Amino acid sequence: MPASLQEKSASFRSADRESRSAGVTVSVAADALKRRAFLKLILASAGSLAWPYRLGHAQTKETVLRVAMTLSDIPLTTGQSDGGADGGRFVNRSLYDALFSWDLSRADRPSGIVPNLAESWSVDAKTQRVWTFKLRRGVKYHDGSVFTARDVVWNFDKLTKEDAPQYDRHQARQAANWLVSVSSARAVDDFTLEITTKEPNGTLLYELTSVFMSSPRQWEKVGRDWQKFAFQPSGTGPWKLASLVPRNRAELVRNSEYWNPKQVPQTDRMVLRPMPDATTRVAALLSGQVDFVEALPPDAVPQVKASGMQVHANVYPHIWPYMLSHMPDSPFKYIRIRKAANLAIDREKLIKLLRGLAVPAKGMVTPDHPWFGKPTFDIKYDPNAARKLLAEAGYGPKNPVKVKFLMSAAGSGQMQPLSMNEFIQENMREVGIDMSLESMDWEALRSRRMAGAHSAPNKGIHGINYSWSIQYPIFGLIGQTFHGKNRVAGYNWGNFGDPRADELAAKPLREFDIEEQNKRLGELHAYLVDQAIWIWVVHDMNPRGLAGNLKGFVQAQSWFQDLTRIRIE
Amino acid sequence: MLWYTLRRVAYVLPILFGVSIVCFSFVHLAPGDPTSAVMPEFASPELIAQIKRVYGFDQPLPVQYFRWLGAVLSGDLGVSIISARPVWGELRPAILNTAQLAIAAVAISLLSGISLGVLAAYTRRRATDRAITTTAILGVSVPHYWVGMVLVAIFAVTLGLLPAMGMAPPDKSGFGLNDLRFMILPALALSMIPTAIIARSVRATVMDVRKQEFVQTLYANGLGRRRIFLHVVKNAAPSVLAIMGLQIAQLLGGSILVETVFAWPGTGYLLNNAIATRDLPLLQGTILVLAFFFVMMNFLVDLVQPFLDTRIKRQ
Numbered sequence: 040m041p042a043s044l045q046e047k048s049a050s051f052r053s054a055d056r057e058s059r060s061a062g063v064t065v066s067v068a069a070d071a072l073k074r075r076a077f078l079k080l081i082l083a084s085a086g087s088l089a090w091p092y093r094l095g096h097a098q099t100k101e102t103v104l105r106v107a108m109t110l111s112d113i114p115l116t117t118g119q120s121d122g123g124a125d126g127g128r129f130v131n132r133s134l135y136d137a138l139f140s141w142d143l144s145r146a147d148r149p150s151g152i153v154p155n156l157a158e159s160w161s162v163d164a165k166t167q168r169v170w171t172f173k174l175r176r177g178v179k180y181h182d183g184s185v186f187t188a189r190d191v192v193w194n195f196d197k198l199t200k201e202d203a204p205q206y207d208r209h210q211a212r213q214a215a216n217w218l219v220s221v222s223s224a225r226a227v228d229d230f231t232l233e234i235t236t237k238e239p240n241g242t243l244l245y246e247l248t249s250v251f252m253s254s255p256r257q258w259e260k261v262g263r264d265w266q267k268f269a270f271q272p273s274g275t276g277p278w279k280l281a282s283l284v285p286r287n288r289a290e291l292v293r294n295s296e297y298w299n300p301k302q303v304p305q306t307d308r309m310v311l312r313p314m315p316d317a318t319t320r321v322a323a324l325l326s327g328q329v330d331f332v333e334a335l336p337p338d339a340v341p342q343v344k345a346s347g348m349q350v351h352a353n354v355y356p357h358i359w360p361y362m363l364s365h366m367p368d369s370p371f372k373y374i375r376i377r378k379a380a381n382l383a384i385d386r387e388k389l390i391k392l393l394r395g396l397a398v399p400a401k402g403m404v405t406p407d408h409p410w411f412g413k414p415t416f417d418i419k420y421d422p423n424a425a426r427k428l429l430a431e432a433g434y435g436p437k438n439p440v441k442v443k444f445l446m447s448a449a450g451s452g453q454m455q456p457l458s459m460n461e462f463i464q465e466n467m468r469e470v471g472i473d474m475s476l477e478s479m480d481w482e483a484l485r486s487r488r489m490a491g492a493h494s495a496p497n498k499g500i501h502g503i504n505y506s507w508s509i510q511y512p513i514f515g516l517i518g519q520t521f522h523g524k525n526r527v528a529g530y531n532w533g534n535f536g537d538p539r540a541d542e543l544a545a546k547p548l549r550e551f552d553i554e555e556q557n558k559r560l561g562e563l564h565a566y567l568v569d570q571a572i573w574i575w576v577v578h579d580m581n582p583r584g585l586a587g588n589l590k591g592f593v594q595a596q597s598w599f600q601d602l603t604r605i606r607i608e
Numbered sequence: 609m610l611w612y613t614l615r616r617v618a619y620v621l622p623i624l625f626g627v628s629i630v631c632f633s634f635v636h637l638a639p640g641d642p643t644s645a646v647m648p649e650f651a652s653p654e655l656i657a658q659i660k661r662v663y664g665f666d667q668p669l670p671v672q673y674f675r676w677l678g679a680v681l682s683g684d685l686g687v688s689i690i691s692a693r694p695v696w697g698e699l700r701p702a703i704l705n706t707a708q709l710a711i712a713a714v715a716i717s718l719l720s721g722i723s724l725g726v727l728a729a730y731t732r733r734r735a736t737d738r739a740i741t742t743t744a745i746l747g748v749s750v751p752h753y754w755v756g757m758v759l760v761a762i763f764a765v766t767l768g769l770l771p772a773m774g775m776a777p778p779d780k781s782g783f784g785l786n787d788l789r790f791m792i793l794p795a796l797a798l799s800m801i802p803t804a805i806i807a808r809s810v811r812a813t814v815m816d817v818r819k820q821e822f823v824q825t826l827y828a829n830g831l832g833r834r835r836i837f838l839h840v841v842k843n844a845a846p847s848v849l850a851i852m853g854l855q856i857a858q859l860l861g862g863s864i865l866v867e868t869v870f871a872w873p874g875t876g877y878l879l880n881n882a883i884a885t886r887d888l889p890l891l892q893g894t895i896l897v898l899a900f901f902f903v904m905m906n907f908l909v910d911l912v913q914p915f916l917d918t919r920i921k922r923q
Contacts, residue, residue, distance in 0.1 A: 201658070212659065215655060266693065284778060285873075286701075286877065288777070312871065314871045315880075316868050316871070319869055319870065322773065323772050323871075325765045326772040327768065328771055328772050328774070489647075
């Protein structure tokens with residue numbers, strides 16, 4: 040290395056050393072101070088970030104019920120919500136009222152319908168098509184205007200008349216199932232309403248539980264804009280919407296002037312949070328971030344209980360079945376095979392896998408339901424009887440019945456579809472039914488169900504594992520037949536056609552007394568069970584997790600629940 | 609530089625056009641009528657026809673595509689079938705929510721990834737290096753949503769220190785400490801993979817640069833460690849920047865799993881929702897905007913790189 044370069048290099052090193060040694064004492068002390076200050080800052084920040092979280096919540100004086108829904112968005116708030124039963128439970132029934140509602144005050148019997156905005160009704164005996172309703176007086180919308188019969192007509196037009204200024208196709212879509220039998224509606228006077236149906240329909244009251252009343256005055260006030268109405272809705276329900284952040288939260292405040300004093304909310308405020316992931320809901324409950332959690336996964340129940348939380352569960356009109364294809368190419372066109380499949384399932388063992396959070400199915404509804412009737416076919420686990428039936432039909436272990444079912448990996452009311460289907464597949468194999476499964480996402484499965492077993496995409500499919508609601512007579516029972524006419528769209532997936540069933544299905548539609556109608560529905564149900572039109576597996580018990588300080592919740596035997604009675608103590 | 613920039617723009621345009629075709633056609637590959645899943649059983653044929661007409665599903669696919677593209681170019685991403693809200697109205701808050709999370713995750717990733725990578729490179733084959741390398745491998749291998757669940761179990765459920773999910777309630781005072789508190793766990797979960805990737809690539813690049821002759825020359829010239837370190841960092845920056853750009857773009861795209869686990873209403877959560885409900889306009893709009901961000905982020909990285917490494921400009 041040249042001398043000049045060596046000198047240069049030495050001077051660099053020397054300068055570097057000097058600069059380091061000159062201020063060594065000062066810099067060490069300063070560094071130590073800085074470090075301490077920095078550590079304090081970090082600890083203070085971490086403390087302030089973490090410490091007040093639970094304490095801050097406990098200090099709030101206002102009583103707030105924080106609900107975790109299974110949905111991933113806040114359902115439509117304009118009157119006819121989306122999101123299935125969750126939408127109805129948390130938004131429709133909170134912000135709005137329908138002419139009829141469900142009795143959700145008791146847990147020990149299936150919920151029946153009760154008058155709500157309609158107080159009384161009568162049906163023209165001659166035509167059986169014209170209904171007259173006397174409406175409740177003194178009911179006010181959240182905007183202060185008075186509810187009248189004209190508003191009911193306005194709301195019907197909102198859902199059915201394309202040329203009406205208030206027509207909203209998004210709400211129309213949600214209500215399409217409920218007004219299908221209505222031909223017209225007119226206001227006789229402010230508190231008398233007349234509805235004419237296309238044909239006699241004794242189940243109309245059930246359908247009217249799902250048509251909710253939005254305020255025409257509020258709609259005018261927000262410039263006839265349903266988008267704006269969604270953020271400033273006005274119904275007659277027990278809660279008022281205070282704020283809405285789509286996909287994040289909806290805050291509802293108590294409607295202290297609610298017309299039904301028994302259902303004025305016991306909490307000041309209710310916050311609805313969408314939480315589609317079950318683990319997230321459980322964590323939110325256990326960490327004290329929410330107070331009320333929907334659809335608790337069975338595996339989480341022991342932990343939730345051990346943490347001092349409450350677990351509520353009850354049967355409701357839900358069935359986890361396999362809808363069967365009755366098409367000519369389906370083995371299930373033979374009743375022996377349908378019955379054998381029903382007898383092949385060890386439901387008690389399956390329920391143990393579900394930690395006891397289900398009850399064995401004996402049909403569409405539970406035996407204590409008014410629509411159960413007196414079926415003669417007793418659905419139970421009897422593999423020998425199943426083998427015998429299969430042998431009579433010409434099948435056996437060496438010649439199994441080959442069937443293919445559709446299922447989803449998750450979905451509304453589908454419980455634990457993977458493990459349940461695998462368990463049943465094994466049961467079926469043991470008696471001589473070779474059951475293959477095709478899994479798909481929930482919406483795809485929904486699409487395949489609505490298409491029916493006769494459709495091209497469902498060719499070669501003999502059953503569909505699709506949870507079903509039996510809350511409404513048409514949806515649950517009558518729709519499973521042709522009732523003397525065409526196949527009822529979507530409901531009768533398997534195209535079950537039977538003149539006797541059609542005859543029985545027609546009777547409740549012409550029966551206007553609820554008790555008598557229940558008997559007719561019981562006769563239909565008994566016949567459907569005796570014909571083993573589906574494979575009925577279990578009824579879900581819909582476990583819910585509640586914080587330890589929540590009181591007054593009654594889990595009704597319904598898809599809907601009354602959250603107004605919940606108190607925070 | 610102008611020529612370089614124009615060339616990059618010329619590359620970006622066909623990519624964006626290709627992205628628009630892919631994101632439109634892919635969502636139509638799913639079997640079945642796009643409206644069937646959202647229509648109830650008793651929907652009248654008139655209502656079904658009306659919905660199809662309004663959303664353009666009654667037209668052949670190429671016509672649908674060009675109509676959609678035309679609308680997109682004029683700033684209209686359509687209306688969600690499910691929520692009835694404009695897609696952009698759905699996307700905008702989701703992007704902002706994801707951006708909040710992404711910025712926090714980027715800060716964590718960059719800070720920890722670069723520090724750990726440099727530390728590992730400077731302690732090569734020693735215990736510190738091995739510990740960092742092993743942690744980085746774990747960081748890449750372990751699913752971040754699982755990490756999220758573990759963080760929730762420890763910090764929210766067991767210790768009760770931080771919220772388990774969601775965003776802070778809206779507050780008129782703007783972004784504050786409470787918002788930050790809700791962000792910590794999802795941001796940590798989200799930063800796991802990018803931290804590990806950045807740490808690994810920084811380690812490799814710094815080690816590579818340190819072996820180069822100019823570093824030996826600097827030592828020989830008697831430069832202090834700090835100054836040599838700065839030279840090393842400057843030379844390692846371009847390749848690290850490219851990797852960081854990709855990671856940042858991915859973070860800005862949101863994470864379906866992490867956002868779902870934390871119920872964080874960002875773009876990943878929105879996308880998950882759109883897939884689950886087959887909300888085609890929302891799905892198409894979200895994918896397109898996220899792909900646009902991704903392409904633009906890489907475009908920006910391409911533009912910045914020549915400033916850090918003049919060799920690229922010369923090429």
